[in-house]
Amino acid sequence: MAGNAPDATNFSDAKGPVAPERRERPLSRANLARTLATGYLPLLLATVVVAAPLAWMVLSSLKSPGEIITTDLTVLPRNPTLDNYAQAATTVPFARFFANSVIVTVVGSTIKCVLAVLTAYALVFVRFPFKRAIFLAILVALMVPPQVSVLPNYIFIAGLNGLNTYWGIILPGLGTAFGTFLLRQHFLTLPASILEAAEIDGAGHFRRLWQVVVPISGPSIATVTLVTIVGEWNDYIWPLIVTDRPEMMTLPVGLTLLANSDSTAQAWGVLMAGAVIVIIPILVIFAALQRFIVAGLTQGSVTG
Incomplete structure (x- = not known):
């Protein structure tokens, strides 16, 4: 009968009560690694691919010819100038x-x-x-x-x-x-x-x-x-x-x-x-x- 039906919340098998489903914490190590690998890392790579040529162009426009045509690579201009x-x-x-x-x-x-x-x-x-x-x-x-x-x-x-x-x-x-x-x-x-x-x-x-x-x-x-x-x-x-x-x-x-x-x-x-x-x-x-x-x-x- 309905009054004698077992309660689903108290249901247990021969081995004991069913363990509640483990939920992954928002700040867990696995969740953080997944967020970095699927979100921030691709975004960072895309930003570098797009922004790096533009940044290099702007920095090179402030360099003297000797700083551009050289085997000694320098990212930032030593003496920025607007002569170009x-x-x-x-x-x-x-x-x-x-x-x-x-x-x-x-x-x-x-x-x-x-x-x-x-x-x-x-x-x-x-x-x-x-x-x-x-x-x-x-x-x-x-x-x-x-x-x-x-x-x-x-x-x-x-x-x-x-x-x-x-x-x-x-x-x-x-x-x-x-x-x-x-x-x-x-x-x-x-x-x-x-x-x-x-x-x-x-x-x-x-x-x-x-x-x-x-x-x-x-x-x-x-x-x-x-x-x-x-x-x-x-x-x-x-x-x-x-x-x-x-x-x-x-x-x-x-x-x-x-x-x-x-x-x-x-x-x-x-x-x-x-x-x-x-x-x-x-x-x-x-x-x-x-x-x-x-x-x-x-x-x-x-x-x-």
Whole structure:
């Protein structure tokens, strides 16, 4: 009967009571070793792999040529100097390169982000034929390396007399398959009731986009913006192909001009200084926007 049923908590076999399950203490030696081996050690190795070249570049830019070209390896500069930066700034027109990079990055990134927002909104909230086929084509574009389109783009831009022009640098890269895909995935997670309420209030597509969708999609849009800015600023192959005049070169291409101006081993410090000048602005932008990256990628990873 139920009243005579043995209590599970007092159950014992012939050998005595069952021993309670041993729980591993949070600060036990095994748990600590596992945390170090699977967490902190890989993180430390990844940080060293990423940060060591950057740190070496910055330190080398402060060294004299004799400290770089030597068999006696020294990590820290004995007498830090900014002469390499002064020489880099006077050897090539870095101010012009910087202005060109800013113009190309600001204009190109703005247009690409606006197009990505509009395209993603259309793929989610606008009904039109062949929508799935268009999205499939965007996915295919993500898999195609950009180097494949270099020759057709060059023939097209050269035929329109776009060499050594800002629009010739910007135009071929205005499409962003990654930004469109990420924003589409995020827009799919937005509550349909919000858009339906805006539609009932008489809001059209553009009003719903800019007054409803964009304000609540800040992290995802910031992520696309950051990735686009980094890509535009660091782009090297295409600006190198379509520009041959120094007054139209961007900063990455200007480094090539700086390297060609002095091919001796004594110029390593100057090249390191030039590389530091190129990466400092993008590091500042990344530091300002990096908090949006995780939130933006997480929002775009779940579909509704």
